[in-house]
Amino acid sequence: MILNYDSVIIGSGLAGLSTALRLANNKKKVALLTKQKLNECNSYYAQGGIAAVIDSNDSTQSHIDDTLIAGAGLCNEEAVQYIVQHSPEAIKWLVSQGVQFTPDTDNQTGFHLTREGGHSFRRILHVADSTGSAIIDTLIRKVKSHPYITVYEGFVAVDLILGNKIGVNNKKCYGVYALNRNTNQIYSFGGKSTVLASGGSGKVYLYTTNPDVATGDGIAMAYRAGCRVANMEFIQFHPTCLYHPHAKSFLISEAVRGEGGILKLPTGYRFMQNHDERMELAPRDITARAIDFEMKKHGFDFVHLDISYKPESFIKEHFPNILQTCKGLGIDITNEPIPVVPAAHYTCGGIVTNLAGETDINSLYAIGECAYTGLHGANRLASNSLLECLVIGENAANSILNLTIDPVTIPEWDASQVTDNDEQIIISHNWDELRRAMWDYVGIVRTNKRLERAMHRINMLQAEIHDYYSNFKLSADLIELRNLLLNAELIVKSAISRHESRGLHFSKDYPNTDTIAKDTILQI
Ligand code: FAD
Ligand code: SIN
Secondary structure, eight states: OEEEEEEEEEOOSHHHHHHHHHHHTTTOOEEEEESSSTTOSHHHHOOSOEEOOOSTTSOHHHHHHHHHHHTTTOSOHHHHHHHHHTHHHHHHHHHHHTOOOOBOTTSTTSBOEEOOTTOSSOOEEOSTTOHHHHHHHHHHHHHHTOTTEEEEETEEEEEEEEGGGGTOOSSBEEEEEEEETTTTEEEEEEEEEEEEOOOOOGGGSSSBSSOTTOSOHHHHHHHHHTOOEEOTTOEEEEEEEEOOTTOSSOBOOHHHHHTTOEEEOTTSOBOGGGTOTTGGGSOHHHHHHHHHHHHHHHTOSOEEEEOTTSOHHHHHHHOHHHHHHHHHTTOOTTTSOEEEEEEEEEEOOEEEOOTTOBOSSBTEEEOGGGEEOSSSTTSOOTTOHHHHHHHHHHHHHHHHHTOOOOOOOOOOOOOTTOBOOOOHHHHHHHHHHHHHHHHHHSSSEEOHHHHHHHHHHHHHHHHHHHHHHHHBOOOHHHHHHHHHHHHHHHHHHHHHHOOSOBTTBEESSSOSOOSSOOOOEEOO
Protein backbone atom coordinates (compact mmCIF):
# COMPACT_ATOMS: atom_id res chain seq x y z
CA MET A 1 0.00 0.00 0.00
CA ILE A 2 1.43 3.42 -1.00
CA LEU A 3 0.04 6.65 0.49
CA ASN A 4 1.25 10.18 -0.25
CA TYR A 5 1.13 13.26 1.99
CA ASP A 6 2.71 16.67 2.24
CA SER A 7 4.23 15.68 5.54
CA VAL A 8 4.63 12.37 7.36
CA ILE A 9 5.08 12.78 11.10
CA ILE A 10 6.25 9.86 13.20
CA GLY A 11 5.13 10.23 16.80
CA SER A 12 2.16 11.66 18.68
CA GLY A 13 3.90 13.21 21.69
CA LEU A 14 4.08 16.95 22.17
CA ALA A 15 6.61 17.35 19.34
CA GLY A 16 4.51 15.42 16.80
CA LEU A 17 1.08 16.77 17.76
CA SER A 18 2.14 20.42 17.90
CA THR A 19 4.02 20.24 14.60
CA ALA A 20 1.11 18.43 12.92
CA LEU A 21 -1.32 21.14 14.03
CA ARG A 22 0.92 23.96 12.83
CA LEU A 23 1.32 22.34 9.40
CA ALA A 24 -2.32 21.39 9.06
CA ASN A 25 -3.43 24.90 10.00
CA ASN A 26 -1.47 25.98 6.91
CA LYS A 27 -3.38 23.50 4.74
CA LYS A 28 -0.65 20.87 4.53
CA LYS A 29 -1.90 17.29 4.35
CA VAL A 30 -0.36 15.45 7.28
CA ALA A 31 -0.11 11.73 8.06
CA LEU A 32 0.44 11.28 11.80
CA LEU A 33 1.82 7.81 12.56
CA THR A 34 1.96 6.45 16.06
CA LYS A 35 2.96 3.04 17.34
CA GLN A 36 0.12 2.48 19.73
CA LYS A 37 -2.76 4.74 20.82
CA LEU A 38 -2.36 8.46 20.22
CA ASN A 39 -1.83 9.28 23.87
CA GLU A 40 0.79 6.59 24.58
CA CYS A 41 3.96 8.68 24.75
CA ASN A 42 6.38 10.17 27.27
CA SER A 43 4.70 13.55 26.92
CA TYR A 44 1.45 12.15 28.32
CA TYR A 45 3.16 11.13 31.58
CA ALA A 46 4.90 14.47 32.20
CA GLN A 47 4.12 15.57 35.72
CA GLY A 48 6.21 18.55 36.82
CA GLY A 49 5.38 20.92 33.97
CA ILE A 50 6.95 23.26 31.48
CA ALA A 51 9.63 25.83 32.27
CA ALA A 52 9.07 29.39 31.02
CA VAL A 53 10.00 32.89 32.05
CA ILE A 54 6.68 34.67 32.49
CA ASP A 55 7.12 36.22 35.94
CA SER A 56 8.56 39.73 35.81
CA ASN A 57 10.64 38.99 38.91
CA ASP A 58 12.31 36.14 37.01
CA SER A 59 14.67 36.73 34.08
CA THR A 60 15.50 35.06 30.80
CA GLN A 61 19.16 35.24 31.74
CA SER A 62 18.55 33.34 34.96
CA HIS A 63 16.76 30.52 33.08
CA ILE A 64 19.60 30.48 30.53
CA ASP A 65 22.21 30.34 33.30
CA ASP A 66 20.40 27.52 35.12
CA THR A 67 20.20 25.53 31.87
CA LEU A 68 23.89 26.06 31.14
CA ILE A 69 24.93 25.09 34.68
CA ALA A 70 22.85 21.89 34.57
CA GLY A 71 24.27 21.12 31.08
CA ALA A 72 27.79 21.01 32.58
CA GLY A 73 29.58 22.94 29.85
CA LEU A 74 28.19 20.98 26.91
CA CYS A 75 25.13 23.04 25.95
CA ASN A 76 24.99 24.93 22.68
CA GLU A 77 24.55 28.45 24.04
CA GLU A 78 22.76 29.70 20.95
CA ALA A 79 20.17 26.93 21.29
CA VAL A 80 19.73 27.63 25.00
CA GLN A 81 19.24 31.37 24.44
CA TYR A 82 16.84 30.88 21.55
CA ILE A 83 14.64 28.28 23.22
CA VAL A 84 14.48 30.07 26.57
CA GLN A 85 13.74 33.42 24.88
CA HIS A 86 10.80 31.83 23.08
CA SER A 87 9.32 30.21 26.20
CA PRO A 88 6.56 32.82 26.77
CA GLU A 89 5.27 32.30 23.20
CA ALA A 90 5.21 28.55 23.71
CA ILE A 91 3.02 28.99 26.78
CA LYS A 92 0.73 31.41 24.94
CA TRP A 93 0.31 28.85 22.15
CA LEU A 94 -0.67 26.10 24.59
CA VAL A 95 -3.14 28.42 26.32
CA SER A 96 -4.59 29.37 22.91
CA GLN A 97 -5.14 25.65 22.21
CA GLY A 98 -7.14 25.36 25.44
CA VAL A 99 -4.61 24.10 28.01
CA GLN A 100 -5.65 25.28 31.47
CA PHE A 101 -2.58 25.62 33.65
CA THR A 102 -3.08 25.61 37.42
CA PRO A 103 -4.05 29.17 38.34
CA ASP A 104 -2.81 31.26 41.25
CA THR A 105 -4.60 34.52 41.82
CA ASP A 106 -1.91 35.64 44.28
CA ASN A 107 0.72 35.48 41.55
CA GLN A 108 0.94 38.45 39.13
CA THR A 109 1.11 36.01 36.18
CA GLY A 110 -2.21 34.44 37.15
CA PHE A 111 -0.55 30.98 37.19
CA HIS A 112 0.89 28.85 39.94
CA LEU A 113 4.61 28.45 39.28
CA THR A 114 6.41 25.54 40.88
CA ARG A 115 10.10 24.83 41.28
CA GLU A 116 12.33 21.91 40.40
CA GLY A 117 15.99 20.91 40.85
CA GLY A 118 18.53 23.24 39.24
CA HIS A 119 16.05 26.14 38.81
CA SER A 120 16.91 29.22 40.83
CA PHE A 121 13.36 30.58 40.48
CA ARG A 122 9.77 29.34 40.53
CA ARG A 123 9.11 29.15 36.77
CA ILE A 124 7.39 25.83 36.04
CA LEU A 125 3.82 26.08 34.74
CA HIS A 126 1.84 22.94 35.40
CA VAL A 127 -1.59 21.37 35.57
CA ALA A 128 -1.41 20.02 39.13
CA ASP A 129 0.81 16.91 38.77
CA SER A 130 -0.70 15.75 35.46
CA THR A 131 0.66 18.38 33.09
CA GLY A 132 1.42 15.97 30.25
CA SER A 133 -2.02 14.37 30.05
CA ALA A 134 -3.73 17.77 30.24
CA ILE A 135 -1.65 19.07 27.31
CA ILE A 136 -1.80 15.90 25.20
CA ASP A 137 -5.56 15.36 25.67
CA THR A 138 -6.18 18.96 24.58
CA LEU A 139 -4.04 18.66 21.45
CA ILE A 140 -5.40 15.21 20.57
CA ARG A 141 -8.93 16.65 20.48
CA LYS A 142 -7.72 19.25 17.95
CA VAL A 143 -5.78 16.74 15.87
CA LYS A 144 -8.67 14.26 15.67
CA SER A 145 -11.06 16.85 14.34
CA HIS A 146 -8.62 18.49 11.91
CA PRO A 147 -9.56 17.92 8.25
CA TYR A 148 -5.91 18.06 7.12
CA ILE A 149 -4.59 15.42 9.55
CA THR A 150 -5.02 11.67 9.10
CA VAL A 151 -4.08 9.66 12.16
CA TYR A 152 -2.57 6.18 11.78
CA GLU A 153 -2.66 4.51 15.20
CA GLY A 154 -0.84 1.19 15.55
CA PHE A 155 1.63 1.98 12.74
CA VAL A 156 5.28 1.32 13.55
CA ALA A 157 7.76 3.18 11.35
CA VAL A 158 10.44 0.75 10.18
CA ASP A 159 12.93 2.70 8.07
CA LEU A 160 13.20 5.91 6.09
CA ILE A 161 12.76 5.91 2.32
CA LEU A 162 15.91 7.49 0.90
CA GLY A 163 17.07 8.37 -2.63
CA ASN A 164 18.61 4.94 -3.21
CA LYS A 165 15.13 3.35 -3.00
CA ILE A 166 13.88 5.44 -5.90
CA GLY A 167 17.05 5.16 -7.96
CA VAL A 168 18.64 8.53 -7.23
CA ASN A 169 21.89 9.14 -5.45
CA ASN A 170 21.14 12.04 -3.12
CA LYS A 171 20.88 12.82 0.58
CA LYS A 172 17.14 13.22 0.66
CA CYS A 173 14.25 11.59 2.49
CA TYR A 174 11.04 10.69 0.64
CA GLY A 175 9.01 9.17 3.45
CA VAL A 176 8.95 6.08 5.60
CA TYR A 177 7.98 2.42 5.61
CA ALA A 178 5.64 1.50 8.45
CA LEU A 179 4.16 -1.74 9.77
CA ASN A 180 0.43 -1.81 10.39
CA ARG A 181 0.48 -3.94 13.54
CA ASN A 182 -3.14 -5.03 13.08
CA THR A 183 -2.69 -6.51 9.60
CA ASN A 184 1.11 -7.05 9.60
CA GLN A 185 1.22 -5.26 6.26
CA ILE A 186 4.01 -2.77 5.48
CA TYR A 187 2.82 0.57 4.07
CA SER A 188 4.91 3.10 2.14
CA PHE A 189 4.18 6.64 3.32
CA GLY A 190 5.47 9.20 0.83
CA GLY A 191 6.13 12.67 2.24
CA LYS A 192 7.51 15.89 0.81
CA SER A 193 8.83 16.16 4.33
CA THR A 194 9.30 13.51 7.01
CA VAL A 195 9.39 14.41 10.69
CA LEU A 196 10.85 12.18 13.37
CA ALA A 197 9.06 13.05 16.62
CA SER A 198 9.55 9.57 17.98
CA GLY A 199 10.91 10.27 21.46
CA GLY A 200 13.77 8.80 23.46
CA SER A 201 15.16 5.38 24.26
CA GLY A 202 14.41 4.86 27.97
CA LYS A 203 13.30 1.26 27.36
CA VAL A 204 16.90 0.29 26.70
CA TYR A 205 17.17 0.10 30.53
CA LEU A 206 15.52 -2.42 32.82
CA TYR A 207 14.11 0.28 35.10
CA THR A 208 12.72 3.41 33.49
CA THR A 209 10.05 6.03 33.97
CA ASN A 210 9.24 5.76 30.25
CA PRO A 211 6.28 3.93 28.71
CA ASP A 212 6.88 0.93 26.41
CA VAL A 213 6.93 3.03 23.21
CA ALA A 214 10.25 4.70 24.12
CA THR A 215 12.54 2.41 22.11
CA GLY A 216 14.64 5.00 20.26
CA ASP A 217 13.24 4.08 16.83
CA GLY A 218 13.73 7.52 15.29
CA ILE A 219 17.33 7.78 16.51
CA ALA A 220 18.07 4.34 15.04
CA MET A 221 16.36 5.10 11.71
CA ALA A 222 18.19 8.42 11.33
CA TYR A 223 21.54 6.86 12.22
CA ARG A 224 21.04 4.04 9.71
CA ALA A 225 20.15 6.69 7.12
CA GLY A 226 23.47 8.50 7.70
CA CYS A 227 22.55 11.31 10.13
CA ARG A 228 24.93 12.36 12.87
CA VAL A 229 23.90 11.33 16.37
CA ALA A 230 25.37 13.25 19.33
CA ASN A 231 26.07 12.73 23.02
CA MET A 232 24.19 9.49 23.55
CA GLU A 233 26.18 8.70 26.69
CA PHE A 234 24.15 11.31 28.57
CA ILE A 235 21.18 9.31 29.81
CA GLN A 236 19.32 11.11 32.55
CA PHE A 237 18.29 9.00 35.53
CA HIS A 238 15.39 10.55 37.39
CA PRO A 239 16.18 10.40 41.11
CA THR A 240 12.71 9.47 42.29
CA CYS A 241 10.75 6.69 40.63
CA LEU A 242 8.28 4.93 42.94
CA TYR A 243 9.72 1.70 44.41
CA HIS A 244 6.90 -0.81 44.67
CA PRO A 245 6.54 -4.34 43.26
CA HIS A 246 3.22 -3.49 41.59
CA ALA A 247 4.08 -0.03 40.23
CA LYS A 248 5.40 -0.04 36.69
CA SER A 249 7.43 3.08 35.93
CA PHE A 250 5.56 5.53 38.15
CA LEU A 251 7.35 8.83 38.62
CA ILE A 252 7.31 10.89 41.79
CA SER A 253 7.69 14.36 40.34
CA GLU A 254 10.67 16.53 41.10
CA ALA A 255 8.08 19.17 41.99
CA VAL A 256 7.58 17.19 45.22
CA ARG A 257 11.13 18.17 46.15
CA GLY A 258 10.50 21.63 44.68
CA GLU A 259 7.67 22.06 47.16
CA GLY A 260 9.75 20.86 50.12
CA GLY A 261 10.02 17.06 49.84
CA ILE A 262 12.98 15.69 51.80
CA LEU A 263 15.19 12.74 50.86
CA LYS A 264 16.05 10.40 53.73
CA LEU A 265 17.52 6.98 54.26
CA PRO A 266 14.98 4.39 55.46
CA THR A 267 16.52 4.99 58.92
CA GLY A 268 15.19 8.56 58.79
CA TYR A 269 18.59 10.21 58.21
CA ARG A 270 18.53 13.16 55.76
CA PHE A 271 21.58 12.81 53.48
CA MET A 272 21.60 15.37 50.66
CA GLN A 273 23.63 17.85 52.75
CA ASN A 274 26.55 15.42 52.33
CA HIS A 275 26.39 15.73 48.55
CA ASP A 276 25.44 19.27 47.49
CA GLU A 277 24.74 22.61 49.12
CA ARG A 278 21.49 22.87 47.14
CA MET A 279 20.34 19.75 49.01
CA GLU A 280 17.17 18.22 47.48
CA LEU A 281 17.15 20.90 44.78
CA ALA A 282 20.49 19.97 43.25
CA PRO A 283 20.31 19.07 39.53
CA ARG A 284 19.28 15.53 38.71
CA ASP A 285 22.69 14.08 37.92
CA ILE A 286 23.95 14.98 41.39
CA THR A 287 20.79 13.86 43.19
CA ALA A 288 20.55 10.53 41.34
CA ARG A 289 24.25 9.82 42.00
CA ALA A 290 23.83 10.71 45.68
CA ILE A 291 20.89 8.29 46.04
CA ASP A 292 22.79 5.57 44.17
CA PHE A 293 25.80 6.13 46.45
CA GLU A 294 23.74 5.96 49.66
CA MET A 295 21.81 2.86 48.54
CA LYS A 296 25.02 1.02 47.65
CA LYS A 297 26.89 2.18 50.77
CA HIS A 298 24.17 1.02 53.17
CA GLY A 299 22.75 -1.86 51.12
CA PHE A 300 19.25 -0.34 50.85
CA ASP A 301 16.93 -1.16 47.93
CA PHE A 302 15.40 2.34 48.04
CA VAL A 303 15.46 5.66 49.87
CA HIS A 304 12.56 7.73 51.18
CA LEU A 305 11.07 10.95 49.86
CA ASP A 306 9.04 12.64 52.56
CA ILE A 307 6.42 15.35 52.01
CA SER A 308 4.13 14.09 54.78
CA TYR A 309 4.96 17.01 57.09
CA LYS A 310 3.04 19.37 54.74
CA PRO A 311 -0.69 19.94 55.36
CA GLU A 312 -2.92 17.31 53.76
CA SER A 313 -4.83 20.03 51.86
CA PHE A 314 -1.56 21.23 50.27
CA ILE A 315 -0.64 17.70 49.12
CA LYS A 316 -4.15 17.11 47.77
CA GLU A 317 -4.08 20.35 45.81
CA HIS A 318 -0.58 20.00 44.33
CA PHE A 319 -0.11 16.26 43.90
CA PRO A 320 -3.53 14.63 43.47
CA ASN A 321 -2.30 12.07 40.93
CA ILE A 322 0.71 11.00 43.04
CA LEU A 323 -1.49 10.90 46.17
CA GLN A 324 -4.09 8.69 44.45
CA THR A 325 -1.62 6.34 42.78
CA CYS A 326 0.36 5.83 45.99
CA LYS A 327 -2.87 5.33 47.96
CA GLY A 328 -3.88 2.60 45.50
CA LEU A 329 -0.63 0.83 46.39
CA GLY A 330 -1.13 1.23 50.13
CA ILE A 331 1.12 4.27 50.69
CA ASP A 332 -0.49 7.29 52.34
CA ILE A 333 1.88 10.11 51.40
CA THR A 334 0.16 12.52 53.80
CA ASN A 335 1.31 10.30 56.68
CA GLU A 336 4.38 8.39 55.55
CA PRO A 337 7.41 8.77 53.25
CA ILE A 338 7.44 7.41 49.69
CA PRO A 339 9.98 4.68 48.79
CA VAL A 340 11.88 5.80 45.68
CA VAL A 341 14.76 4.72 43.41
CA PRO A 342 16.47 6.34 40.42
CA ALA A 343 15.38 5.11 36.97
CA ALA A 344 16.32 5.90 33.36
CA HIS A 345 14.26 8.92 32.35
CA TYR A 346 15.50 11.05 29.47
CA THR A 347 17.79 10.67 26.44
CA CYS A 348 19.79 13.91 26.37
CA GLY A 349 21.59 13.00 23.14
CA GLY A 350 20.00 12.31 19.78
CA ILE A 351 19.84 13.18 16.10
CA VAL A 352 21.84 16.34 15.41
CA THR A 353 19.59 19.17 14.22
CA ASN A 354 19.65 22.93 13.92
CA LEU A 355 17.04 25.15 15.54
CA ALA A 356 14.58 24.39 12.73
CA GLY A 357 14.78 20.66 13.40
CA GLU A 358 16.64 20.12 10.12
CA THR A 359 18.87 17.03 10.07
CA ASP A 360 21.82 16.08 7.84
CA ILE A 361 19.34 14.66 5.29
CA ASN A 362 17.21 16.95 3.14
CA SER A 363 13.47 16.96 3.92
CA LEU A 364 14.08 14.98 7.12
CA TYR A 365 13.38 16.72 10.43
CA ALA A 366 13.82 15.60 14.02
CA ILE A 367 12.07 17.26 16.96
CA GLY A 368 11.78 16.63 20.69
CA GLU A 369 13.50 13.93 22.69
CA CYS A 370 14.85 12.08 19.62
CA ALA A 371 16.76 15.21 18.55
CA TYR A 372 19.91 16.91 19.79
CA THR A 373 19.76 20.69 19.46
CA GLY A 374 22.31 21.34 22.19
CA LEU A 375 19.73 22.65 24.70
CA HIS A 376 20.39 19.95 27.27
CA GLY A 377 24.14 19.41 26.99
CA ALA A 378 25.42 16.85 29.48
CA ASN A 379 22.33 17.02 31.72
CA ARG A 380 18.83 18.33 31.01
CA LEU A 381 17.39 20.93 33.34
CA ALA A 382 13.99 19.75 34.60
CA SER A 383 10.95 20.77 32.54
CA ASN A 384 12.98 22.14 29.64
CA SER A 385 12.05 19.29 27.29
CA LEU A 386 8.37 20.03 26.73
CA LEU A 387 9.46 23.59 25.97
CA GLU A 388 11.97 22.37 23.38
CA CYS A 389 9.28 20.28 21.61
CA LEU A 390 7.14 23.39 21.13
CA VAL A 391 9.79 25.92 20.12
CA ILE A 392 11.62 23.65 17.66
CA GLY A 393 8.31 22.24 16.41
CA GLU A 394 7.20 25.71 15.38
CA ASN A 395 10.47 26.41 13.55
CA ALA A 396 10.36 23.03 11.81
CA ALA A 397 6.82 23.69 10.62
CA ASN A 398 7.94 27.05 9.18
CA SER A 399 10.89 25.41 7.45
CA ILE A 400 8.62 22.69 5.99
CA LEU A 401 6.15 25.31 4.73
CA ASN A 402 8.98 26.81 2.67
CA LEU A 403 10.10 23.54 1.07
CA THR A 404 9.61 23.15 -2.66
CA ILE A 405 9.70 19.53 -3.68
CA ASP A 406 8.72 17.70 -6.85
CA PRO A 407 6.53 14.66 -6.31
CA VAL A 408 8.25 11.29 -6.86
CA THR A 409 6.97 7.74 -7.01
CA ILE A 410 7.97 5.77 -3.97
CA PRO A 411 8.29 1.97 -3.96
CA GLU A 412 6.49 -0.78 -2.06
CA TRP A 413 8.35 -2.65 0.68
CA ASP A 414 9.95 -5.85 -0.61
CA ALA A 415 9.04 -8.80 1.64
CA SER A 416 9.59 -11.51 -0.97
CA GLN A 417 12.68 -13.02 0.70
CA VAL A 418 11.33 -13.54 4.22
CA THR A 419 9.24 -16.18 5.94
CA ASP A 420 7.11 -16.33 9.10
CA ASN A 421 9.02 -15.91 12.33
CA ASP A 422 9.43 -19.31 14.02
CA GLU A 423 10.65 -18.53 17.53
CA GLN A 424 9.30 -15.49 19.36
CA ILE A 425 11.28 -16.51 22.48
CA ILE A 426 14.53 -15.28 20.89
CA ILE A 427 13.13 -11.76 20.72
CA SER A 428 11.78 -11.67 24.26
CA HIS A 429 14.90 -13.30 25.70
CA ASN A 430 17.26 -10.90 23.91
CA TRP A 431 15.13 -7.91 24.87
CA ASP A 432 15.39 -8.85 28.58
CA GLU A 433 19.09 -9.61 28.33
CA LEU A 434 19.84 -6.25 26.72
CA ARG A 435 17.89 -4.23 29.26
CA ARG A 436 19.51 -5.98 32.20
CA ALA A 437 23.01 -5.63 30.74
CA MET A 438 22.45 -1.90 30.20
CA TRP A 439 21.14 -1.48 33.75
CA ASP A 440 23.99 -3.45 35.34
CA TYR A 441 26.88 -2.19 33.19
CA VAL A 442 25.89 1.23 31.78
CA GLY A 443 24.08 2.83 34.71
CA ILE A 444 24.63 5.91 36.86
CA VAL A 445 28.26 5.04 37.67
CA ARG A 446 30.37 3.52 34.87
CA THR A 447 33.76 1.85 34.47
CA ASN A 448 35.75 0.86 31.38
CA LYS A 449 35.42 -2.80 32.24
CA ARG A 450 31.64 -2.68 32.60
CA LEU A 451 31.25 -0.70 29.37
CA GLU A 452 33.38 -3.18 27.46
CA ARG A 453 31.34 -6.03 28.87
CA ALA A 454 28.15 -4.32 27.78
CA MET A 455 29.51 -3.75 24.28
CA HIS A 456 30.44 -7.41 23.99
CA ARG A 457 26.89 -8.49 24.93
CA ILE A 458 25.34 -5.95 22.57
CA ASN A 459 27.47 -7.14 19.64
CA MET A 460 26.44 -10.74 20.22
CA LEU A 461 22.76 -9.86 20.47
CA GLN A 462 23.02 -7.70 17.36
CA ALA A 463 24.46 -10.58 15.35
CA GLU A 464 21.53 -12.80 16.34
CA ILE A 465 18.92 -10.16 15.63
CA HIS A 466 20.51 -9.17 12.32
CA ASP A 467 20.13 -12.77 11.20
CA TYR A 468 16.55 -12.83 12.38
CA TYR A 469 15.71 -9.51 10.73
CA SER A 470 17.05 -10.65 7.37
CA ASN A 471 15.12 -13.91 7.29
CA PHE A 472 11.77 -13.41 8.98
CA LYS A 473 8.70 -11.24 8.54
CA LEU A 474 8.71 -8.08 10.62
CA SER A 475 6.86 -7.69 13.89
CA ALA A 476 6.67 -4.64 16.16
CA ASP A 477 8.80 -6.42 18.79
CA LEU A 478 11.51 -7.25 16.28
CA ILE A 479 11.61 -3.68 14.93
CA GLU A 480 11.88 -2.30 18.46
CA LEU A 481 14.53 -4.75 19.61
CA ARG A 482 16.68 -4.01 16.55
CA ASN A 483 16.40 -0.30 17.32
CA LEU A 484 17.04 -0.71 21.04
CA LEU A 485 20.20 -2.65 20.26
CA LEU A 486 21.42 0.13 18.00
CA ASN A 487 20.61 2.75 20.65
CA ALA A 488 22.49 0.67 23.22
CA GLU A 489 25.46 0.45 20.88
CA LEU A 490 25.44 4.23 20.40
CA ILE A 491 25.18 4.86 24.16
CA VAL A 492 28.02 2.49 25.02
CA LYS A 493 30.27 3.60 22.13
CA SER A 494 29.82 7.23 23.18
CA ALA A 495 30.45 6.38 26.84
CA ILE A 496 33.62 4.44 25.98
CA SER A 497 34.95 7.33 23.91
CA ARG A 498 34.51 9.93 26.69
CA HIS A 499 37.61 9.93 28.88
CA GLU A 500 36.26 12.23 31.59
CA SER A 501 33.26 12.56 33.91
CA ARG A 502 30.77 15.27 33.01
CA GLY A 503 27.12 15.82 33.86
CA LEU A 504 25.25 12.54 33.62
CA HIS A 505 28.27 10.53 32.50
CA PHE A 506 30.31 9.48 35.52
CA SER A 507 33.25 7.11 35.07
CA LYS A 508 35.25 5.73 38.00
CA ASP A 509 38.21 5.37 35.61
CA TYR A 510 38.06 9.04 34.55
CA PRO A 511 36.61 10.94 37.55
CA ASN A 512 37.88 14.38 36.44
CA THR A 513 36.27 16.85 34.04
CA ASP A 514 38.30 18.09 31.06
CA THR A 515 38.75 21.84 30.73
CA ILE A 516 37.38 21.80 27.20
CA ALA A 517 33.95 20.27 26.64
CA LYS A 518 33.55 18.26 23.45
CA ASP A 519 30.48 16.65 21.88
CA THR A 520 30.56 12.94 21.04
CA ILE A 521 29.41 12.63 17.44
CA LEU A 522 28.73 9.27 15.80
CA GLN A 523 27.92 8.74 12.13
CA ILE A 524 27.68 5.56 10.07
P1 FAD B 1 7.13 11.38 23.15
O1 FAD B 1 6.16 12.18 23.91
O2 FAD B 1 7.78 10.27 23.85
O3 FAD B 1 6.38 10.81 21.87
C1 FAD B 1 7.00 9.89 21.02
C2 FAD B 1 5.96 9.33 20.09
O4 FAD B 1 6.57 8.62 19.02
C3 FAD B 1 4.99 8.35 20.74
O5 FAD B 1 3.71 8.66 20.28
C4 FAD B 1 5.43 7.01 20.19
O6 FAD B 1 4.40 6.05 20.12
C5 FAD B 1 5.88 7.41 18.81
N1 FAD B 1 6.81 6.49 18.16
C6 FAD B 1 8.02 6.10 18.58
N2 FAD B 1 8.58 5.27 17.69
C7 FAD B 1 7.69 5.11 16.68
C8 FAD B 1 7.67 4.37 15.49
N3 FAD B 1 8.68 3.57 15.13
N4 FAD B 1 6.59 4.45 14.70
C9 FAD B 1 5.52 5.21 15.05
N5 FAD B 1 5.48 5.95 16.17
C10 FAD B 1 6.56 5.89 16.98
N6 FAD B 1 9.58 16.92 30.51
C11 FAD B 1 9.24 18.17 30.90
O7 FAD B 1 9.64 19.15 30.25
N7 FAD B 1 8.44 18.35 31.99
C12 FAD B 1 7.96 17.33 32.73
O8 FAD B 1 7.23 17.53 33.69
C13 FAD B 1 8.32 16.01 32.35
N8 FAD B 1 7.89 14.95 33.07
C14 FAD B 1 8.15 13.69 32.60
C15 FAD B 1 7.61 12.59 33.27
C16 FAD B 1 7.79 11.32 32.79
C17 FAD B 1 7.20 10.13 33.50
C18 FAD B 1 8.55 11.12 31.60
C19 FAD B 1 8.76 9.75 31.06
C20 FAD B 1 9.11 12.19 30.96
C21 FAD B 1 8.92 13.49 31.44
N9 FAD B 1 9.46 14.59 30.80
C22 FAD B 1 9.12 15.85 31.20
C23 FAD B 1 10.18 14.44 29.55
C24 FAD B 1 9.19 14.72 28.42
O9 FAD B 1 7.97 14.11 28.70
C25 FAD B 1 9.69 14.19 27.09
O10 FAD B 1 10.99 14.53 26.88
C26 FAD B 1 8.88 14.79 25.97
O11 FAD B 1 7.54 14.61 26.24
C27 FAD B 1 9.25 14.15 24.67
O12 FAD B 1 8.25 14.46 23.73
P2 FAD B 1 8.34 13.86 22.29
O13 FAD B 1 7.16 14.35 21.55
O14 FAD B 1 9.68 14.13 21.73
O15 FAD B 1 8.27 12.28 22.50
C1 SIN C 1 9.22 15.59 36.99
O1 SIN C 1 8.06 15.95 37.16
O2 SIN C 1 9.99 15.35 37.90
C2 SIN C 1 9.71 15.41 35.60
C3 SIN C 1 10.16 16.70 35.07
C4 SIN C 1 11.06 16.50 33.89
O3 SIN C 1 11.47 15.39 33.58
O4 SIN C 1 11.38 17.52 33.27
